[in-house]
Amino acid sequence: MSAPTIPAPTASVAPARRARVGKRRTSEAARKQRRRNSLLALLAWVIGLIFVAPIVWMVLTSLHSEANAATNPPSLFAPLTLQSYANFFGSASGASPWPPLINSAIISVLATLVVLVLSIPAAYSLSIRPVRKWSDAMFFFLTTKMLPMVAGLLPIYLIAKALGMLDTLGLMIILYSAMNLPIAIWMMRSFLAEIPVELVEAASVDGASLLLTFRRIILPLASPGIVATSLICFIFSWNELLFANVLTSTSSYTAPVFLTSFVTSEGLFLSKVCAASIVISLPVLIAGFAAQDKLVQGLSLGAVK
Amino acid sequence: MSTATLNAAEHQASGRAAAWLKRLPLLPALIFMIIVTQLPFVATLVISFIHWNALYPNDVTFTWFDNYAQVFTDAQFWSSALTTVLMTVIVVLVSLVIGLIIAVLLDRSFRGRAIVRTIMIAPFLIVPIAAALVWKHAIFNPSYGLLNGILTWIWGLFGQAAAAPQPDWVSSQPLMAVCAALIWQWTPFMMLILLAGLQGRPLDVIEAARIDGASTWQIFRFMTLPHLRPYLELSALLGCIYIVQNFDAVFTITSGGLGTANLPYTIYQTFFEAHDYGQASAEGVVVVIASMAIAILVLRTVSSLLREEKR
Numbered sequence: 001m002s003a004p005t006i007p008a009p010t011a012s013v014a015p016a017r018r019a020r021v022g023k024r025r026t027s028e029a030a031r032k033q034r035r036r037n038s039l040l041a042l043l044a045w046v047i048g049l050i051f052v053a054p055i056v057w058m059v060l061t062s063l064h065s066e067a068n069a070a071t072n073p074p075s076l077f078a079p080l081t082l083q084s085y086a087n088f089f090g091s092a093s094g095a096s097p098w099p100p101l102i103n104s105a106i107i108s109v110l111a112t113l114v115v116l117v118l119s120i121p122a123a124y125s126l127s128i129r130p131v132r133k134w135s136d137a138m139f140f141f142l143t144t145k146m147l148p149m150v151a152g153l154l155p156i157y158l159i160a161k162a163l164g165m166l167d168t169l170g171l172m173i174i175l176y177s178a179m180n181l182p183i184a185i186w187m188m189r190s191f192l193a194e195i196p197v198e199l200v201e202a203a204s205v206d207g208a209s210l211l212l213t214f215r216r217i218i219l220p221l222a223s224p225g226i227v228a229t230s231l232i233c234f235i236f237s238w239n240e241l242l243f244a245n246v247l248t249s250t251s252s253y254t255a256p257v258f259l260t261s262f263v264t265s266e267g268l269f270l271s272k273v274c275a276a277s278i279v280i281s282l283p284v285l286i287a288g289f290a291a292q293d294k295l296v297q298g299l300s301l302g303a304v305k
Numbered sequence: 306m307s308t309a310t311l312n313a314a315e316h317q318a319s320g321r322a323a324a325w326l327k328r329l330p331l332l333p334a335l336i337f338m339i340i341v342t343q344l345p346f347v348a349t350l351v352i353s354f355i356h357w358n359a360l361y362p363n364d365v366t367f368t369w370f371d372n373y374a375q376v377f378t379d380a381q382f383w384s385s386a387l388t389t390v391l392m393t394v395i396v397v398l399v400s401l402v403i404g405l406i407i408a409v410l411l412d413r414s415f416r417g418r419a420i421v422r423t424i425m426i427a428p429f430l431i432v433p434i435a436a437a438l439v440w441k442h443a444i445f446n447p448s449y450g451l452l453n454g455i456l457t458w459i460w461g462l463f464g465q466a467a468a469a470p471q472p473d474w475v476s477s478q479p480l481m482a483v484c485a486a487l488i489w490q491w492t493p494f495m496m497l498i499l500l501a502g503l504q505g506r507p508l509d510v511i512e513a514a515r516i517d518g519a520s521t522w523q524i525f526r527f528m529t530l531p532h533l534r535p536y537l538e539l540s541a542l543l544g545c546i547y548i549v550q551n552f553d554a555v556f557t558i559t560s561g562g563l564g565t566a567n568l569p570y571t572i573y574q575t576f577f578e579a580h581d582y583g584q585a586s587a588e589g590v591v592v593v594i595a596s597m598a599i600a601i602l603v604l605r606t607v608s609s610l611l612r613e614e615k616r
Binding site: 037038040041043044045047048049051052053054055057058061069070071072073074118119121122124125126129131132137140141143144145146147148149150151152153154155156157158159174175177178181182185235238239241242245246255256259260269270273274276277278280281284285288289292295296299300301 | 324327328329330331333334335337338341342343344345346348349352403406407410411413415416417418420421422423424425426427428429430431432433434435436438439440442443444446448449451453454455457458461466471489492493494497498500501536539540543546549550552553556557568569572573576577582585586588589590592593596597600603
């Protein structure tokens with residue numbers, strides 16, 4: 001520091017000078033800091049743009065005519081048209097996309113409801129009034145998620161065939177519920193675990209029935225968790241392909257299956273593939289963006305709030 | 306915890322009936338899961354001992370371990386096991402690293418931060434099969450894909466458009482092509498969890514370290530990283546669970562060809578294309594046992610997570 005070099009007589013001036021020097025030094029440091037900050041911000045923007053580029057490209061291609069979509073180098077500024085979307089929804093391509101979209105919507109929504117109905121009570125008895133060895137039960141649910149689902153595909157196919165359930169919405173709803181239930185239980189448990197037990201006990205001391213306690217205290221407090229859980233279940237159900245591809249055909253096929261089927265039958269199709277991909281991703285994009293913060297909670301099984 | 310002792314007392318007092326009443330809300334979920342996910346595995350186990358090809362319905366016999374012998378001597382099965390491990394490790398590691406970098410960048414305030422965060426999430430919200438299709442046809446395609454289009458454009462700037470290299474990405478680097486699409490989809494996932502972890506850091510402690518003269522790197526290395534450890538473990542674990550089971554990308558981009566068939570795809574093929582039910586089941590059993598072994602190891606990690614959460 002400069003303090004020892006300052007002669008005693010000028011001590012009265014020193015603080016001011018020191019302050020001025022200090023200011024100059026900090027402003028230089030600040031400038032350096034600012035430059036570093038803006039460089040880092042630039043880096044963040046560059047990475048972000050690289051990651052979103054395929055989606056921008058997808059949207060742009062879907063808005064070009066097939067001829068303009070298949071040029072090299074890409075014709076970025078070709079005239080925009082909604083022709084591919086019209087072709088996708090119209091009959092020009094053969095099968096209409098509406099039945100699979102509706103199937104997917106029904107399956108995803110109902111599977112999510114089943115998951116909620118089963119997971120909330122289960123989470124209750126794993127957190128608020130925990131059964132003995134509740135963590136064993138938690139691990140059981142988690143291991144079912146770690147087992148490769150594909151190993152159960154054949155017996156499920158055979159059983160569904162024997163029961164006459166192949167190619168039905170009901171079968172897919174049951175399977176997707178089972179697929180998402182472990183995640184939902186883990187998530188719901190972590191949300192319910194945050195509710196003070198005293199609150200629940202106080203309610204029951206005051207004579208509230210279990211159902212009333214549930215409706216008036218637990219459900220409102222757990223509602224962010226319920227939203228997060230529903231969101232994740234919906235997205236995973238909507239996205240699933242392997243089981244739907246094997247177990248459904250003409251009457252209950254889902255949007256992802258539809259997407260695989262029409263690609264094989266087309267010639268010049270790039271723009272239409274992009275249009276179809278966007279349309280089919282739209283529900284997930286909307287749900288995901290609408291609840292960005294819930295997405296984090298859901299993806300981390302409720303461990304991250 | 307006091308409730309634990311309370312619960313223990315309750316148990317002794319009211320006995321079995323109360324214990325069952327307490328389990329009641331758990332039972333529907335438990336029974337549902339056992340029926341839908343465990344019983345099929347029992348069936349898989351039984352079928353794995355049967356010689357059964359759907360193309361020859363009259364030739365169904367009990368064969369002991371023949372199917373297993375076939376699985377263990379099947380070079381394709383082993384190579385798909387290796388592919389699964391490779392694909393999972395590459396995708397999880399790379400997307401963790403990129404996700405961490407972006408999370409750190411997004412943890413600071415700058416102009417447009419909310420926009421960058423939002424566009425970073427987008428890849429995760431594209432339906433996987435749609436993402437795989439777009440990568441295969443609109444990006445990797447050798448004659449009109451985005452990558453080669455950009456190459457032509459860059460070479461075109463120097464008047465050499467015709468000389469631009471036009472590699473066939475999928476057939477020259479099949480595994481990397483699949484991994485690239487998967488990394489693109491899973492990096493946002495890692496980023497979201499890590500970003501949430503970063504934002505839970507105790508800022509006052511970090512401020513104190515900075516005042517004491519710790520460099521940015523030191524703070525990152527000795528404070529941020531240890532704090533992030535459970536988040537890194539969690540995102541790696543979840544990433545592994547999903548990517549080991551990946552089917553869509555392999556099915557779409559390479560159809561399992563060129564050495565990219567992973568285990569789910571191979572089992573799907575044995576079952577759905579070769580119609581060899583016996584062998585598909587044996588493959589399934591082997592994969593289940595292997596994943597259980599790995600899962601037990603991994604569960605220890607999770608159990609530490611669980612303990613921490615309980616604390």
